[in-house]
Amino acid sequence: MKKFLFILRNPPHQGIQLQEKLDVILTTAAFDQKVALLFLDDGVFQLKKNQQPEKQGLKDTASIFNALEIYDVHDLFTEVESLQQRGLKPSDLTLPAKEFYRKDINDLMQQYDVVM
Amino acid sequence: MKYAIQVNASPNNSTTGYSAYQFIKTALQMNHEVFRVFFYQEGIYHAFKYATPPEDELQMKKKWTELANEYRVDLVVCISAAQRRGLLCDDEAKRQGKLDQDLAEGFRISGLGQLLEAALLADRFIEFG
Numbered sequence: 001m002k003k004f005l006f007i008l009r010n011p012p013h014q015g016i017q018l019q020e021k022l023d024v025i026l027t028t029a030a031f032d033q034k035v036a037l038l039f040l041d042d043g044v045f046q047l048k049k050n051q052q053p054e055k056q057g058l059k060d061t062a063s064i065f066n067a068l069e070i071y072d073v074h075d076l077f078t079e080v081e082s083l084q085q086r087g088l089k090p091s092d093l094t095l096p097a098k099e100f101y102r103k104d105i106n107d108l109m110q111q112y113d114v115v116m
Numbered sequence: 117m118k119y120a121i122q123v124n125a126s127p128n129n130s131t132t133g134y135s136a137y138q139f140i141k142t143a144l145q146m147n148h149e150v151f152r153v154f155f156y157q158e159g160i161y162h163a164f165k166y167a168t169p170p171e172d173e174l175q176m177k178k179k180w181t182e183l184a185n186e187y188r189v190d191l192v193v194c195i196s197a198a199q200r201r202g203l204l205c206d207d208e209a210k211r212q213g214k215l216d217q218d219l220a221e222g223f224r225i226s227g228l229g230q231l232l233e234a235a236l237l238a239d240r241f242i243e244f245g
Binding site: 002004016017020023024027028031033114116 | 122156157196197200228229231232235236241243
Protein backbone atom coordinates (compact mmCIF):
# COMPACT_ATOMS: atom_id res chain seq x y z
CA MET A 1 0.00 0.00 0.00
CA LYS A 2 1.16 3.50 -0.79
CA LYS A 3 -0.05 6.88 0.39
CA PHE A 4 -1.52 8.96 -2.45
CA LEU A 5 -2.06 12.70 -2.32
CA PHE A 6 -4.24 14.10 -5.09
CA ILE A 7 -3.83 17.79 -5.82
CA LEU A 8 -6.88 19.54 -7.20
CA ARG A 9 -6.11 23.05 -8.38
CA ASN A 10 -8.56 23.70 -11.22
CA PRO A 11 -12.11 25.01 -10.94
CA PRO A 12 -14.84 22.37 -10.95
CA HIS A 13 -16.64 22.79 -14.24
CA GLN A 14 -13.82 23.13 -16.72
CA GLY A 15 -15.00 20.42 -19.10
CA ILE A 16 -14.67 16.85 -17.91
CA GLN A 17 -11.24 17.27 -16.36
CA LEU A 18 -12.44 16.95 -12.78
CA GLN A 19 -14.63 13.98 -13.57
CA GLU A 20 -11.65 12.12 -14.99
CA LYS A 21 -9.57 13.03 -11.97
CA LEU A 22 -12.32 11.78 -9.68
CA ASP A 23 -12.32 8.47 -11.57
CA VAL A 24 -8.65 8.05 -10.67
CA ILE A 25 -9.29 9.03 -7.05
CA LEU A 26 -12.16 6.58 -6.67
CA THR A 27 -10.21 3.79 -8.40
CA THR A 28 -7.25 4.37 -6.10
CA ALA A 29 -9.47 4.31 -3.03
CA ALA A 30 -11.30 1.20 -4.30
CA PHE A 31 -7.92 -0.57 -4.46
CA ASP A 32 -7.56 0.05 -0.71
CA GLN A 33 -4.80 2.63 -0.96
CA LYS A 34 -4.49 5.52 1.47
CA VAL A 35 -5.98 8.54 -0.30
CA ALA A 36 -5.95 12.22 0.62
CA LEU A 37 -7.06 15.26 -1.38
CA LEU A 38 -5.51 18.71 -1.35
CA PHE A 39 -7.50 21.62 -2.79
CA LEU A 40 -5.32 24.48 -3.95
CA ASP A 41 -5.83 27.68 -5.96
CA ASP A 42 -9.12 27.56 -7.95
CA GLY A 43 -9.47 23.95 -6.83
CA VAL A 44 -11.09 25.24 -3.62
CA PHE A 45 -14.19 26.06 -5.71
CA GLN A 46 -14.75 22.34 -6.16
CA LEU A 47 -16.08 22.16 -2.63
CA LYS A 48 -18.16 25.34 -2.87
CA LYS A 49 -21.75 24.92 -1.73
CA ASN A 50 -24.77 25.54 -3.97
CA GLN A 51 -23.29 24.67 -7.35
CA GLN A 52 -25.74 24.16 -10.21
CA PRO A 53 -23.68 22.46 -12.91
CA GLU A 54 -26.70 20.70 -14.44
CA LYS A 55 -27.61 23.98 -16.13
CA GLN A 56 -24.38 23.73 -18.13
CA GLY A 57 -24.98 20.07 -18.95
CA LEU A 58 -22.32 19.01 -16.46
CA LYS A 59 -22.33 16.48 -13.67
CA ASP A 60 -22.73 17.42 -10.03
CA THR A 61 -19.14 16.72 -8.99
CA ALA A 62 -19.58 18.21 -5.50
CA SER A 63 -21.86 15.30 -4.63
CA ILE A 64 -19.13 12.83 -5.70
CA PHE A 65 -16.88 14.32 -3.03
CA ASN A 66 -19.59 13.54 -0.50
CA ALA A 67 -19.46 9.91 -1.63
CA LEU A 68 -15.74 9.69 -0.85
CA GLU A 69 -16.54 8.79 2.73
CA ILE A 70 -17.91 5.43 1.55
CA TYR A 71 -14.45 4.74 0.11
CA ASP A 72 -12.79 5.58 3.41
CA VAL A 73 -11.37 8.86 2.12
CA HIS A 74 -11.52 11.27 5.03
CA ASP A 75 -8.40 13.38 4.57
CA LEU A 76 -9.44 16.54 2.78
CA PHE A 77 -6.98 19.42 2.94
CA THR A 78 -7.10 22.98 1.72
CA GLU A 79 -4.93 26.05 1.82
CA VAL A 80 -5.73 29.12 3.90
CA GLU A 81 -4.39 31.55 1.29
CA SER A 82 -6.32 29.95 -1.57
CA LEU A 83 -9.57 30.32 0.34
CA GLN A 84 -8.84 33.88 1.46
CA GLN A 85 -7.86 35.07 -2.02
CA ARG A 86 -11.21 33.87 -3.33
CA GLY A 87 -13.28 35.28 -0.49
CA LEU A 88 -14.27 31.85 0.76
CA LYS A 89 -14.73 30.74 4.35
CA PRO A 90 -14.64 27.13 5.55
CA SER A 91 -18.42 27.39 6.07
CA ASP A 92 -18.83 27.96 2.29
CA LEU A 93 -17.60 24.42 1.62
CA THR A 94 -19.76 21.32 1.32
CA LEU A 95 -17.34 19.23 3.36
CA PRO A 96 -14.99 20.05 6.22
CA ALA A 97 -11.41 20.34 4.95
CA LYS A 98 -8.41 20.79 7.20
CA GLU A 99 -6.69 24.10 6.49
CA PHE A 100 -2.95 24.48 5.99
CA TYR A 101 -0.92 27.63 5.51
CA ARG A 102 1.05 27.81 2.26
CA LYS A 103 4.33 27.55 4.14
CA ASP A 104 3.27 24.14 5.49
CA ILE A 105 2.08 22.60 2.20
CA ASN A 106 5.54 21.31 1.32
CA ASP A 107 5.78 19.38 4.57
CA LEU A 108 2.32 17.93 3.95
CA MET A 109 3.33 16.69 0.48
CA GLN A 110 6.48 15.09 1.89
CA GLN A 111 4.32 12.73 3.91
CA TYR A 112 2.98 10.99 0.79
CA ASP A 113 4.52 8.37 -1.50
CA VAL A 114 2.75 9.50 -4.67
CA VAL A 115 1.53 13.02 -5.45
CA MET A 116 -0.87 13.11 -8.41
CA MET B 117 15.50 3.61 -11.13
CA LYS B 118 12.10 2.25 -12.08
CA TYR B 119 9.79 4.88 -13.54
CA ALA B 120 6.09 4.98 -14.42
CA ILE B 121 4.78 7.93 -16.39
CA GLN B 122 1.36 9.44 -16.90
CA VAL B 123 0.68 11.73 -19.88
CA ASN B 124 -2.40 13.96 -19.69
CA ALA B 125 -1.54 16.50 -22.39
CA SER B 126 -2.47 16.23 -26.06
CA PRO B 127 0.22 16.40 -28.76
CA ASN B 128 -1.06 19.70 -30.17
CA ASN B 129 -2.10 21.96 -27.30
CA SER B 130 1.26 22.15 -25.57
CA THR B 131 4.77 20.73 -25.66
CA THR B 132 4.12 18.74 -22.49
CA GLY B 133 3.63 15.47 -24.37
CA TYR B 134 6.92 15.94 -26.18
CA SER B 135 8.63 16.74 -22.86
CA ALA B 136 7.32 13.43 -21.53
CA TYR B 137 8.67 11.64 -24.60
CA GLN B 138 12.08 13.27 -24.23
CA PHE B 139 12.24 12.42 -20.53
CA ILE B 140 11.30 8.79 -21.16
CA LYS B 141 13.73 8.35 -24.05
CA THR B 142 16.58 9.91 -22.06
CA ALA B 143 15.82 7.76 -19.01
CA LEU B 144 15.84 4.63 -21.17
CA GLN B 145 19.09 5.63 -22.86
CA MET B 146 20.62 6.02 -19.40
CA ASN B 147 19.54 2.46 -18.58
CA HIS B 148 16.70 3.35 -16.25
CA GLU B 149 13.55 1.33 -16.50
CA VAL B 150 10.35 2.98 -17.75
CA PHE B 151 7.96 0.12 -17.59
CA ARG B 152 4.71 1.87 -18.37
CA VAL B 153 3.40 5.08 -19.89
CA PHE B 154 -0.27 5.67 -19.14
CA PHE B 155 -2.13 8.04 -21.47
CA TYR B 156 -5.06 9.76 -19.81
CA GLN B 157 -7.34 12.76 -20.35
CA GLU B 158 -6.21 14.68 -23.48
CA GLY B 159 -3.11 12.48 -23.59
CA ILE B 160 -5.03 9.79 -25.42
CA TYR B 161 -4.73 11.91 -28.60
CA HIS B 162 -1.15 10.61 -28.89
CA ALA B 163 -2.52 7.18 -29.77
CA PHE B 164 -4.70 7.91 -32.82
CA LYS B 165 -3.60 5.71 -35.71
CA TYR B 166 -4.90 8.03 -38.40
CA ALA B 167 -3.38 11.26 -37.06
CA THR B 168 -1.43 12.54 -40.08
CA PRO B 169 0.23 15.88 -39.38
CA PRO B 170 2.17 17.56 -42.23
CA GLU B 171 5.52 15.89 -42.83
CA ASP B 172 7.60 18.80 -41.57
CA GLU B 173 5.87 18.75 -38.17
CA LEU B 174 6.55 16.66 -35.08
CA GLN B 175 5.26 13.10 -35.60
CA MET B 176 4.38 12.19 -32.03
CA LYS B 177 2.43 9.00 -32.80
CA LYS B 178 5.33 7.70 -34.89
CA LYS B 179 7.82 8.55 -32.15
CA TRP B 180 5.84 6.61 -29.53
CA THR B 181 5.49 3.59 -31.84
CA GLU B 182 9.24 3.59 -32.47
CA LEU B 183 9.91 3.93 -28.74
CA ALA B 184 7.63 0.98 -27.98
CA ASN B 185 9.37 -1.13 -30.63
CA GLU B 186 12.87 -0.19 -29.59
CA TYR B 187 12.55 -0.40 -25.80
CA ARG B 188 9.40 -2.49 -25.29
CA VAL B 189 7.78 0.25 -23.21
CA ASP B 190 4.21 -0.60 -22.26
CA LEU B 191 2.11 2.22 -23.74
CA VAL B 192 -1.35 2.03 -22.21
CA VAL B 193 -4.32 4.18 -23.20
CA CYS B 194 -7.16 4.56 -20.72
CA ILE B 195 -10.28 2.98 -22.16
CA SER B 196 -12.84 5.37 -20.68
CA ALA B 197 -10.85 8.49 -21.68
CA ALA B 198 -10.34 6.99 -25.15
CA GLN B 199 -13.96 6.09 -25.81
CA ARG B 200 -15.09 9.48 -24.59
CA ARG B 201 -12.91 11.02 -27.33
CA GLY B 202 -13.73 8.58 -30.12
CA LEU B 203 -10.65 6.36 -29.98
CA LEU B 204 -11.86 2.79 -30.23
CA CYS B 205 -9.82 -0.39 -29.92
CA ASP B 206 -10.52 -3.42 -32.08
CA ASP B 207 -13.14 -5.12 -29.87
CA GLU B 208 -14.99 -1.93 -29.14
CA ALA B 209 -14.96 -0.79 -32.79
CA LYS B 210 -16.52 -4.10 -33.82
CA ARG B 211 -19.08 -3.87 -31.04
CA GLN B 212 -20.05 -0.36 -32.14
CA GLY B 213 -20.28 -1.43 -35.79
CA LYS B 214 -17.28 0.66 -36.93
CA LEU B 215 -15.24 -0.36 -39.97
CA ASP B 216 -11.82 -0.05 -38.31
CA GLN B 217 -10.16 0.52 -34.98
CA ASP B 218 -8.14 3.69 -34.23
CA LEU B 219 -5.26 2.60 -32.03
CA ALA B 220 -1.73 3.21 -33.37
CA GLU B 221 0.87 0.43 -33.33
CA GLY B 222 2.69 -0.03 -30.03
CA PHE B 223 -0.23 1.15 -27.85
CA ARG B 224 -2.77 -0.96 -26.02
CA ILE B 225 -6.03 -0.07 -24.33
CA SER B 226 -6.77 -0.89 -20.74
CA GLY B 227 -8.32 0.49 -17.57
CA LEU B 228 -7.35 2.75 -14.69
CA GLY B 229 -6.19 -0.27 -12.70
CA GLN B 230 -3.09 -0.22 -14.93
CA LEU B 231 -2.34 3.34 -13.86
CA LEU B 232 -2.65 2.43 -10.22
CA GLU B 233 -0.51 -0.67 -10.62
CA ALA B 234 2.14 1.47 -12.34
CA ALA B 235 2.16 3.97 -9.47
CA LEU B 236 2.45 1.14 -6.95
CA LEU B 237 5.29 -0.71 -8.67
CA ALA B 238 7.39 2.31 -9.63
CA ASP B 239 10.15 3.92 -7.58
CA ARG B 240 9.12 7.21 -9.16
CA PHE B 241 5.78 8.11 -10.67
CA ILE B 242 5.78 11.24 -12.83
CA GLU B 243 2.78 12.99 -14.32
CA PHE B 244 3.08 15.23 -17.39
CA GLY B 245 0.26 17.73 -17.89
